[in-house]
Amino acid sequence: xxxxxxxxxxxxxxxxxxxxxxxxxxxxxxxxxxxxxxxxxxxxxxxxxxxxxxxxxxxxxxxxxxxxxxxxxxxxxxxxxxxxxxxxxxxxxxxxxxxxxxxxxxxxxxxxxxxxxxxxxxxxxxxxxxxxxxxxxxxxxxxxxxxxxxxxxxxxxxxxxxxxxxxxxxxxxxxxxxxxxxxxxxxxxxxxxxxxxxxxxxxxxxxxxxxxxxxxxxxxxxxxxxxxxxxxxxxxxxxxxxxxxxxxxxxxxxxxxxxxxxxxxxxxxxxxxxxxxxxxxxxxxxxxxxxxxxx
Amino acid sequence: xxxxxxxxxxxxxxxxxxxxxxxxxxxxxxxxxxxxxxxxxxxxxxxxxxxxxxxxxxxxxxxxxxxxxxxxxxxxxxxxxxxxxxxxxxxxxxxxxxxxxxxxxxxxxxxxxxxxxxxxxxxxxxxxxxxxxxxxxxxxxxxxxxxxxxxxxxxxxxxxxxxxxxxxxxxxxxxxxxxxxxxxxxxxxxxxxxxxxxxxxxxxxxxxxxxxxxxxxxxxxxxxxxxxxxxxxxxxxxxxxxxxxxxxxxxxxxxxxxxxxxxxxxxxxxxxxxxxxxxxxxxxxxxxxxxxxxxxxxxxxxxxxxxxxxxxxxxxxxxxxxxxxxxxxxxxxxxxxxxxxxxxxxxxxxx
Ligand SMILES: Nc1ncnc2c1ncn2[C@@H]1O[C@H](COP(=O)(O)OP(=O)(O)OP(=O)(O)O)[C@@H](O)[C@H]1O
Ligand SMILES: [Mg+2]
Numbered sequence: 001x002x003x004x005x006x007x008x009x010x011x012x013x014x015x016x017x018x019x020x021x022x023x024x025x026x027x028x029x030x031x032x033x034x035x036x037x038x039x040x041x042x043x044x045x046x047x048x049x050x051x052x053x054x055x056x057x058x059x060x061x062x063x064x065x066x067x068x069x070x071x072x073x074x075x076x077x078x079x080x081x082x083x084x085x086x087x088x089x090x091x092x093x094x095x096x097x098x099x100x101x102x103x104x105x106x107x108x109x110x111x112x113x114x115x116x117x118x119x120x121x122x123x124x125x126x127x128x129x130x131x132x133x134x135x136x137x138x139x140x141x142x143x144x145x146x147x148x149x150x151x152x153x154x155x156x157x158x159x160x161x162x163x164x165x166x167x168x169x170x171x172x173x174x175x176x177x178x179x180x181x182x183x184x185x186x187x188x189x190x191x192x193x194x195x196x197x198x199x200x201x202x203x204x205x206x207x208x209x210x211x212x213x214x215x216x217x218x219x220x221x222x223x224x225x226x227x228x229x230x231x232x233x234x235x236x237x238x239x240x241x242x243x244x245x246x247x248x249x250x251x252x253x254x255x256x257x258x259x260x261x262x263x264x265x266x267x268x269x270x271x272x273x274x275x276x277x278x279x280x281x282x283x284x285x286x287x288x289x290x291x292x293x294x295x
Numbered sequence: 296x297x298x299x300x301x302x303x304x305x306x307x308x309x310x311x312x313x314x315x316x317x318x319x320x321x322x323x324x325x326x327x328x329x330x331x332x333x334x335x336x337x338x339x340x341x342x343x344x345x346x347x348x349x350x351x352x353x354x355x356x357x358x359x360x361x362x363x364x365x366x367x368x369x370x371x372x373x374x375x376x377x378x379x380x381x382x383x384x385x386x387x388x389x390x391x392x393x394x395x396x397x398x399x400x401x402x403x404x405x406x407x408x409x410x411x412x413x414x415x416x417x418x419x420x421x422x423x424x425x426x427x428x429x430x431x432x433x434x435x436x437x438x439x440x441x442x443x444x445x446x447x448x449x450x451x452x453x454x455x456x457x458x459x460x461x462x463x464x465x466x467x468x469x470x471x472x473x474x475x476x477x478x479x480x481x482x483x484x485x486x487x488x489x490x491x492x493x494x495x496x497x498x499x500x501x502x503x504x505x506x507x508x509x510x511x512x513x514x515x516x517x518x519x520x521x522x523x524x525x526x527x528x529x530x531x532x533x534x535x536x537x538x539x540x541x542x543x544x545x546x547x548x549x550x551x552x553x554x555x556x557x558x559x560x561x562x563x564x565x566x567x568x569x570x571x572x573x574x575x576x577x578x579x580x581x582x583x584x585x586x587x588x589x590x591x592x593x594x595x596x597x598x599x600x601x602x603x604x605x606x607x608x609x610x611x612x613x614x615x616x617x618x619x620x621x622x623x624x625x626x627x628x629x630x631x632x633x634x635x636x637x638x639x640x641x642x643x644x645x646x
Contacts, residue, residue, distance in 0.1 A: 192441075195345060195347075196441070
């Protein structure tokens, strides 16, 4: 019997998984690409082979509602991700100090992360509630607010409030990643910097920051990709409203394909979203690669 | 360069005393080595000097200045860490120049200084590399370079060679010795390797359990150890120490190791003393002397280690010059010059 080369063996071993992946992910993807060039409609069966060329894409790019959903998404991403990074790093720095109850606090911080998004969304909907919400109660009691507001009912505040709920849930991920990086910093490095004459800020800038910048930027890209695809929290909290003020691209795709049942056009939106995600993922891979090289 | 003075220095971590009543003065330009078994407080003492830990009580002076309240950065003391603690994202040149950059020296001045330090440590060719691309010995030299860059008053080194292999350790030891002479710097060096201590030190401080056991030049410690602990710690293989009964029948107390050898143990109290003989001071003789039975023979080439059991001690070692024909099981005798005996009282102190 001839001996198989290592690569041949590897391919054999990978084959079952690859077949599954191609079946589960590849087939729908190809189907989506196919639909995006048709006038497919969920309830009219013969539309799925009506070839319309690039019409769907041209329409999508020209659609003002879609463009405004891109605007909403960008706002959501920039606001929530930058807040998550800032908060996460600050909390990690705090949790890295020695104090009583540190272990308990570390455990508590992870809690939001463990919460299912849907539960988190419902919880915050209650907190923001216009009639009995805790936020209204708190703000009026401390005198910051004159009368109860409908936080999620107001187009000017709804998206920000949804983002805040998302920040609360996701900053712990950043904190966790940063804390792990902080713990790899050796005490010797900090003490060497101290003896070299570095003050607290210089120690942060020259010793701590270089050690956390790579992991934090990975967290940043990961969170950006996730935030860009945001769907479930919006579905539960606002369904894209009021007045489409919280409608993000994923939500737009969902509506187009499943609420309005325009599968063909929905697929073209989905592909545009996928392309943007792919670009973000490329950045992520690039970062990972660079991190691998410096480590 | 400046001297250091410690007066009755104590250090506790919580309730746990680590440094106990240390009195020590280190002269300007001196190279002092702290040596002692693991956990005896060497690093802690060094960190107290550096200002990385606060002393619990006592006084610490740098030159004529009281310094125990002085911040680490203000002491102008540099330290080389056992782990080297090089900044991984900076090049060699940036690492060396870092303290100068923090001191806000002009760029040209920094470059000049870095070049000078690099030259004296033969680092020039490595300036653009990152620490990850250096060998252990090279990292060590960069760490020393960074410490020297800003002309510190005192240079502290905590087990700087313990991560290097034996050959490199020897080389770096010579290098440090050369550097010390060239800079005439005050240096405090921590090691638990007594060979390193003996070869490098102007003076050695031997520590045990937070206390200083003896301070002296390497030769003083070797030839007049203050107690049994020091006697056994310095020298390799270590000194043979055994207890011997005092014979007071003739007036002055003596100990009898064989029929011919009676050693005066003047000033000894109680009924027993400890006697010590260094392995290298035992010469084999055919008749008489201290008799024993050879239990093992180790040939090191330049000399031979003979392990023996005898009436006065078990597990003794003698070091014989050259290659010896002694065999295991043989009966052997050793002659020891009277002045080569070390006698210690029952509590371990030298008589
Ligand atoms: N931060 C600390 N808190 C509590 N105890 C400490 C602390 N640092 C050191 N010790 C204790 O102080 C004692 C002396 O430690 P130190 O590190 O000075 O020993 P050392 O002589 O340098 O030993 P080694 O040769 O192993 O490096 C040890 O018993 C150690 O456990
Ligand atoms: Mg130590």
